[in-house]
Amino acid sequence: MRSTLIGLGAVNPEAPYYLGMVGMHGTRAANMALHENDLLLVFGARFDDRVTGDPTRFAPNSKIVHFEIDPAQLDRVRPCQLPVIGDLAVTVPVFYEELRRVPDFSSWRAVAWGRERAEPDPGGLAQPTIRLLDELFSRLPRDSVIVADVGQHQMWAAQRYRFASPRGFITSGGLGAMGFALPAALGIQLAKPETTVLCISGDGGFQMNIQELATVRRLGLPLKMVIIDNKYLGMVRQWQQLFYQRNYAETDLSDNPDFVEIAKAYRIHAQRLNDDAMRKHPLAAQASDHLDRFLSSSEPELLVFDCHPEANVYPMVPAGAALSEMLFEEE
Numbered sequence: 001m002r003s004t005l006i007g008l009g010a011v012n013p014e015a016p017y018y019l020g021m022v023g024m025h026g027t028r029a030a031n032m033a034l035h036e037n038d039l040l041l042v043f044g045a046r047f048d049d050r051v052t053g054d055p056t057r058f059a060p061n062s063k064i065v066h067f068e069i070d071p072a073q074l075d076r077v078r079p080c081q082l083p084v085i086g087d088l089a090v091t092v093p094v095f096y097e098e099l100r101r102v103p104d105f106s107s108w109r110a111v112a113w114g115r116e117r118a119e120p121d122p123g124g125l126a127q128p129t130i131r132l133l134d135e136l137f138s139r140l141p142r143d144s145v146i147v148a149d150v151g152q153h154q155m156w157a158a159q160r161y162r163f164a165s166p167r168g169f170i171t172s173g174g175l176g177a178m179g180f181a182l183p184a185a186l187g188i189q190l191a192k193p194e195t196t197v198l199c200i201s202g203d204g205g206f207q208m209n210i211q212e213l214a215t216v217r218r219l220g221l222p223l224k225m226v227i228i229d230n231k232y233l234g235m236v237r238q239w240q241q242l243f244y245q246r247n248y249a250e251t252d253l254s255d256n257p258d259f260v261e262i263a264k265a266y267r268i269h270a271q272r273l274n275d276d277a278m279r280k281h282p283l284a285a286q287a288s289d290h291l292d293r294f295l296s297s298s299e300p301e302l303l304v305f306d307c308h309p310e311a312n313v314y315p316m317v318p319a320g321a322a323l324s325e326m327l328f329e330e331e
């Protein structure tokens with residue numbers, strides 16, 4: 001089992017045979033299994049290019065059964081051998097008995113499960129940020145909603161997300177509209193006042209709808225906001241680094257405003273956390289208290305986290321490559 005970005009939460013990550021997220025920043029295990037399998041059951045996914053990589057080399061040996069409610073999605077990117085049109089709530093139970101009769105494939109499972117599912121590499125520049133996300137997620141009630149904006153922080157959050165909570169991970173997937181997270185998160189918090197809503201943005205995307213801090217304050221929403229501040233339009237900078245000889249054109253945000261001061265101007269409590277705080281094992285008591293207080297406050301809170309400016313998201317399938325051609329930190 002694997003999940004797309006938008007599907008996160010629909011499958012319990014602790015379920016047997018769950019291999020993680022697929023696609024451009026998916027796990028090695030999920031992508032390799034997709035590349036090598038000979039039968040693929042697709043439930044309500046649309047073969048987005050961030051999932052398939054080069055569509056002509058996507059799952060090259062696989063027959064596809066496509067469970068889908070929207071007939072327009074069928075055969076759009078990759079022809080399927082068997083379309084099953086309808087609401088999954090209806091079609092899956094009908095097929096369930098049939099699906100249970102799939103022949104024994106335990107040897108294939110052993111191969112698929114033998115691969116790394118816990119990327120990214122713990123030694124990399126992104127490690128403190130990943131640690132922050134792990135520490136925050138481990139403190140959250142299981143019914144929390146995590147809202148991610150668009151960019152590197154979105155992919156790190158998706159990679160570390162470990163909840164079985166449908167619609168528990170909300171992000172702008174298809175369009176990838178920066179600035180989505182803050183207004184979406186405040187809408188969710190308004191609809192679910194008792195739920196912990198954690199909004200994760202980059203320093204670029206947060207500034208696209210930063211004025212919504214006024215709405216957060218006006219409505220007194222207990223929203224928890226995190227800015228992963230790498231002082232770049234990080235995802236674009238990553239492509240510039242890896243594929244355009246470090247030509248960092250128009251991605252430098254080193255002249256960012258002081259987000260803590262901005263939040264204070266909106267009368268929202270804010271704090272900055274240095275990435276050194278996330279390097280210590282176990283976490284220093286002070287940093288741990290910070291995170292506990294941040295999440296348990298009944299007021300809106302902003303946490304600005306200093307991320308290494310050149311931290312990258314790995315694994316990465318370069319645009320136009322096949323899923324098996326992932327790049328890793330060491331390469």
Ligand SMILES: Cc1ncc(C[n+]2csc(CCOP(=O)(O)OP(=O)(O)O)c2C)c(N)n1
Pocket residue numbers: 149150151152153154175176177178179201202203204205206228230232233234235236
């Ligand atoms: C409105 C909009 N403009 C441009 C883009 C293209 N884009 C995708 S990710 C990204 C950089 C995001 O930077 P930041 O918000 O700082 O997040 P980071 O990648 O550093 O985590 C850009 C410019 C987009 N997705 N949406």
